Amino acid sequence: MNIGVIGTGYVGLVVGACFAESGNDVVCVDNNAEKIAKLKKGIIPIYEPGLPEIIERNAREERLTFSTDLDAAVKKSFIIFIAVGTPTSSTGAADLTAIREVAAGIGRAMDRYKVIVTKSTVPVGTTDQIREIIKKETKHHFDVVSNPEFLKQGAAVEDFMKPDRVVVGADQVHAGEILRDLYAPFVRTGRPVMLMDIRTAEMLKYAANAFLAARISFMNEIANLCEHVGANIELIRNGLASDERIGPAFLFAGVGFGGSCFPKDTLALIHTGREHEYPMKILEAVSDVNTNQSLRFIGKVRTHFGGKLSDKRIGVWGLAFKPRTNDMRDAPSLKIIESLLSDGATITAYDPEAMEEAKRVFGNRIQLATNNYACLEGADALLLVTEWQTFRNPNFDRMKSMMRQPVVFDGRNIYDPVQMRQLGFTYYGVGRI
Ligand code: NAD
Numbered sequence: 001m002n003i004g005v006i007g008t009g010y011v012g013l014v015v016g017a018c019f020a021e022s023g024n025d026v027v028c029v030d031n032n033a034e035k036i037a038k039l040k041k042g043i044i045p046i047y048e049p050g051l052p053e054i055i056e057r058n059a060r061e062e063r064l065t066f067s068t069d070l071d072a073a074v075k076k077s078f079i080i081f082i083a084v085g086t087p088t089s090s091t092g093a094a095d096l097t098a099i100r101e102v103a104a105g106i107g108r109a110m111d112r113y114k115v116i117v118t119k120s121t122v123p124v125g126t127t128d129q130i131r132e133i134i135k136k137e138t139k140h141h142f143d144v145v146s147n148p149e150f151l152k153q154g155a156a157v158e159d160f161m162k163p164d165r166v167v168v169g170a171d172q173v174h175a176g177e178i179l180r181d182l183y184a185p186f187v188r189t190g191r192p193v194m195l196m197d198i199r200t201a202e203m204l205k206y207a208a209n210a211f212l213a214a215r216i217s218f219m220n221e222i223a224n225l226c227e228h229v230g231a232n233i234e235l236i237r238n239g240l241a242s243d244e245r246i247g248p249a250f251l252f253a254g255v256g257f258g259g260s261c262f263p264k265d266t267l268a269l270i271h272t273g274r275e276h277e278y279p280m281k282i283l284e285a286v287s288d289v290n291t292n293q294s295l296r297f298i299g300k301v302r303t304h305f306g307g308k309l310s311d312k313r314i315g316v317w318g319l320a321f322k323p324r325t326n327d328m329r330d331a332p333s334l335k336i337i338e339s340l341l342s343d344g345a346t347i348t349a350y351d352p353e354a355m356e357e358a359k360r361v362f363g364n365r366i367q368l369a370t371n372n373y374a375c376l377e378g379a380d381a382l383l384l385v386t387e388w389q390t391f392r393n394p395n396f397d398r399m400k401s402m403m404r405q406p407v408v409f410d411g412r413n414i415y416d417p418v419q420m421r422q423l424g425f426t427y428y429g430v431g432r433i
Contacts, residue, residue, distance in 0.1 A: 004077030310343065384411055
């Protein structure tokens with residue numbers, strides 16, 4: 001099958017590579033010429049475990065190509081996935097500029113029947129809009145399908161190759177069946193391809209992200225109350241996780257959720273509610289609790305140092321919004337570091353994969369260390385912001401010997417408070433004394 005994927009970002013690149021891996025001929029298109037030039041040279045612009053190997057193999061065997069030419073890609077492809085970004089606009093709504101631009105371009109390039117698939121996360125009704133935009137540009141027959149993506153950055157290849165389920169929203173049975181066939185190699189272990197109408201598929205994606213975001217904000221709120229009443233959120237988490245009705249995922253208290261999806265999708269769903277005069281009260285609280293969570297963390301640092309950070313040197317471990325990615329979009333580290341900088345603190349940071357991105361974001365406003373220990377040279381405190389595996393079991397004696405003051409603010413509760421205090425650290429976690 002000839003497939004075009006428009007938008008070669010965290011989603012589009014994985015989708016394109018994985019469809020090529022199952023034998024399809026895939027062209028990945030992006031309007032970022034620099035990105036495409038890099039990919040043509042075999043340079044992968046993102047960190048995603050397992051992805052480079054798949055790209056390299058499929059590019060070498062000529063099933064996967066990269067291009068800036070939307071027109072040619074559309075003409076060549078039978079199925080076209082739209083995987084461009086849908087960032088938050090100033091109103092909180094999803095900004096659909098790129099979606100509309102690409103839809104019009106697809107319409108202009110159509111030369112025969114094709115299936116156009118919305119892979120981006122888009123508000124209910126967007127796929128219908130895409131259909132109208134394309135219709136204005138072409139006389140050729142086509143179908144539109146909604147096929148939201150549920151992969152997690154950091155485990156994207158595995159998630160795509162072995163999805164929990166594939167959601168296909170189609171108003172035409174025939175178009176839905178084309179997608180079912182395309183996904184057949186990925187659901188051989190019996191995972192379902194769920195066919196439904198387009199609007200329900202669009203809504204399902206938001207419901208999934210909003211629900212996961214709600215679990216995190218719920219746990220953060222309980223953790224904050226734990227600090228007031230002297231209870232331990234980690235024991236509560238274990239107790240909740242072992243309840244089969246609740247399960248263990250997304251129950252970790254911390255500095256709040258970030259990334260390119262949860263904050264944006266929560267806001268977009270709140271906005272959709274407003275458009276329909278149905279206030280999404282739970283989600284508004286989810287978003288507020290999340291905003292406050294990193295502020296609360298910064299508050300602990302300020303309080304510890306009596307409100308004066310101008311002469312303090314702070315080491316930060318973890319910049320990506322979560323482990324196993326280099327993505328810093330909406331990462332809690334951004335807000336935390338910006339706030340400490342505005343207080344006059346000197347920041348030295350380290351992340352196993354996001355250093356290039358950090359350089360782009362912060363320039364020379366912060367120092368970037370060559371490893372996690374180098375961050376701690378003369379530091380008055382360590383802030384653990386992203387729970388990379390390599391931070392879990394460090395050499396605490398070495399840390400202590402390098403720091404000016406042995407103070408640890410553990411934003412992800414990865415260290416044991418009792419052990420930390422025994423080792424001589426002043427320790428602050430989230431939701432436990
Ligand atoms: P991204 O920013 O990494 O990638 C988007 C790409 O689209 C960029 O490379 C950009 O240059 C390109 N682009 C923008 N306008 C274009 C145009 N007019 N023509 C061609 N290319 C264009 O974004 P992403 O993280 O891959 O997310 C894409 C979509 O998938 C979003 O709607 C997002 O909500 C959704 N999604 C993301 C994830 C995730 O984990 N990142 C998971 C599921 C769904």
